[in-house]
Amino acid sequence: MTKIITIGGIVKTPGSSKANETGAWRSMKPIVDASKCKACWICNRLCPDTSIHKGDKTIIIDYSHCKGCGICAQECPFKAITMEQEEK
Amino acid sequence: MARTVLKANNATAHAARLARVDVIPAFPITPSTLFPEQISTFVANGEMDCQFVPMESEHSAMSAAIGASATGVRTCTATASQGLALMHEMLFIASGMRLPIVMVVGNRALSAPINIWGDHSDTMAERDTGWMQFYAEKNQEALDLTLMAFKIGEDNRVLLPAMIGMDAFALTHTMEVLDMPEQQDVDAFLPKYNPTHCFLDPARPMSIGTFASPEYYMEFKLAQELAMERASKVIESVFSDFEKRFGRKYSKASGYKTEDAEIILMTIGSMTGTARAAIDEMRKEGIKAGLLKLTVYRPFPAEELYYLVKNAKALAVIERAYSYGSSGPVFTDICAAFQRKEKKPTLLNYIIGLGGRDILVSDFKSITSKAQETVKTGKPQEKSEWINVDQEAVERGEKQ
Numbered sequence: 236m237t238k239i240i241t242i243g244g245i246v247k248t249p250g251s252s253k254a255n256e257t258g259a260w261r262s263m264k265p266i267v268d269a270s271k272c273k274a275c276w277i278c279n280r281l282c283p284d285t286s287i288h289k290g291d292k293t294i295i296i297d298y299s300h301c302k303g304c305g306i307c308a309q310e311c312p313f314k315a316i317t318m319e320q321e322e323k
Numbered sequence: 324m325a326r327t328v329l330k331a332n333n334a335t336a337h338a339a340r341l342a343r344v345d346v347i348p349a350f351p352i353t354p355s356t357l358f359p360e361q362i363s364t365f366v367a368n369g370e371m372d373c374q375f376v377p378m379e380s381e382h383s384a385m386s387a388a389i390g391a392s393a394t395g396v397r398t399c400t401a402t403a404s405q406g407l408a409l410m411h412e413m414l415f416i417a418s419g420m421r422l423p424i425v426m427v428v429g430n431r432a433l434s435a436p437i438n439i440w441g442d443h444s445d446t447m448a449e450r451d452t453g454w455m456q457f458y459a460e461k462n463q464e465a466l467d468l469t470l471m472a473f474k475i476g477e478d479n480r481v482l483l484p485a486m487i488g489m490d491a492f493a494l495t496h497t498m499e500v501l502d503m504p505e506q507q508d509v510d511a512f513l514p515k516y517n518p519t520h521c522f523l524d525p526a527r528p529m530s531i532g533t534f535a536s537p538e539y540y541m542e543f544k545l546a547q548e549l550a551m552e553r554a555s556k557v558i559e560s561v562f563s564d565f566e567k568r569f570g571r572k573y574s575k576a577s578g579y580k581t582e583d584a585e586i587i588l589m590t591i592g593s594m595t596g597t598a599r600a601a602i603d604e605m606r607k608e609g610i611k612a613g614l615l616k617l618t619v620y621r622p623f624p625a626e627e628l629y630y631l632v633k634n635a636k637a638l639a640v641i642e643r644a645y646s647y648g649s650s651g652p653v654f655t656d657i658c659a660a661f662q663r664k665e666k667k668p669t670l671l672n673y674i675i676g677l678g679g680r681d682i683l684v685s686d687f688k689s690i691t692s693k694a695q696e697t698v699k700t701g702k703p704q705e706k707s708e709w710i711n712v713d714q715e716a717v718e719r720g721e722k723q
Contacts (some may be wrong), residue, residue, distance in 0.1 A: 243421035
């Protein structure tokens with residue numbers, strides 16, 4: 236890809252952070268147990284990387300961008316999310 | 324053009340009014356408090372269509388200025404000393420995002436010990452933040468340089484923020500007769516800021532304040548340096564445009580009786596007037612002394628300075644700031660700029676007037692005779708010399 240340095244690092248294409256996949260930074264991976272999830276969407280609201288999306292009955296985690304901070308697992312009142320060591 | 328009498332704080336506030344600045348976030352600090360006071364008066368009286376935002380700190384004031392400028396409107400603020408130091412982190416962000424904010428700084432000493440009087444420690448400590456720096460000798464210059472800073476910074480070839488230094492009290496609180504430009508003349512000189520790189524338009528969304536990994540970061544920094552180099556040319560053309568329209572001549576560095584001078588004194592800011600009086604007295608006594616005033620410090624006008632001093636025997640760089648463990652900051656710039664030149668004057672460094680200590684005609688005369696002595700003996704200066712300072716008092720204190 237040809238390098239382009241815009242003035243002040245301004246990106247004229249909106250939503251460009253989607254292209255920057257930060258999921259590779261993760262060492263701990265959140266896993267949802269759909270049988271415990273009540274679809275309360277607390278994790279969806281609290282995810283600092285907007286990597287938890289609302290599904291039909293449970294959440295869908297965007298592993299391409301989730302950095303594995305674990306806030307979702309910490310905040311889930313139903314203990315539906317657990318953090319697992321990620322091995323690559 | 325109307326003649327009026329104003330302090331530099333008020334004169335620069337008038338410059339912001341004439342420039343039709345859209346947003347001014349500020350936090351008051353001595354000696355620049357009169358600037359936001361004057362702006363709030365203009366806004367309250369309906370004399371200025373501007374969003375004046377009283378902030379809770381200088382860090383917030385610069386953050387708000389960055390936010391405002393990023394929407395694409397003309398933005399200005401003022402601060403001094405500790406306030407400028409508190410802004411430090413945000414100064415890099417303003418220049419890195421290429422936002423042409425203009426900031427008026429009432430040059431004042433830094434704590435500790437607490438001191439509200441004039442020196443250049445505050446702005447000199449910010450010389451590496453990517454801001455252009457201008458220093459005023461008098462109130463008229465503070466007004467004019469503020470107006471010109473908008474035009475220079477907003478130029479598409481530049482897009483950099485600028486700070487205007489005006490010495491605490493000697494300028495900020497001293498009344499001076501000056502010419503107030505007419506609004507229609509300023510409008511013709513300085514059209515509305517119309518950026519193409521960074522603005523707020525829902526129809527054309529953009530991401531600002533972005534992230535750059537090691538593969539990209541260095542190019543952004545090089546872009547800033549290239550903008551500084553282009554600023555050097557833009558400053559010249561704006562200075563000359565201003566002279567044509569308003570009749571006042573500005574130079575990045577200007578010489579006074581330097582053509583045949585053996586000893587040249589270099590000054591910044593309000594002490595220049597005192598130095599000029601000293602030169603006149605010394606010339607009457609047959610001493611071949613000249614004066615070099617630095618108006619633009621960043622970008623550093625190395626070639627212009629060299630051209631003015633190359634035939635002198637000695638150049639005495641006189642500074643109201645110090646880099647502890649080294650020398651005066653301007654002296655290091657001069658040494659770096661002249662090291663590639665074969666023929667150059669003996670370079671000398673004198674530190675004076677820290678924390679508002681008076682700078683007298685006799686000080687410039689004594690510096691000149693020290694420089695003459697160095698030239699005569701050929702013995703180089705071992706280190707920067709502090710003028711008018713009681714070293715014995717320091718030594719007595721250390722023995723206690």
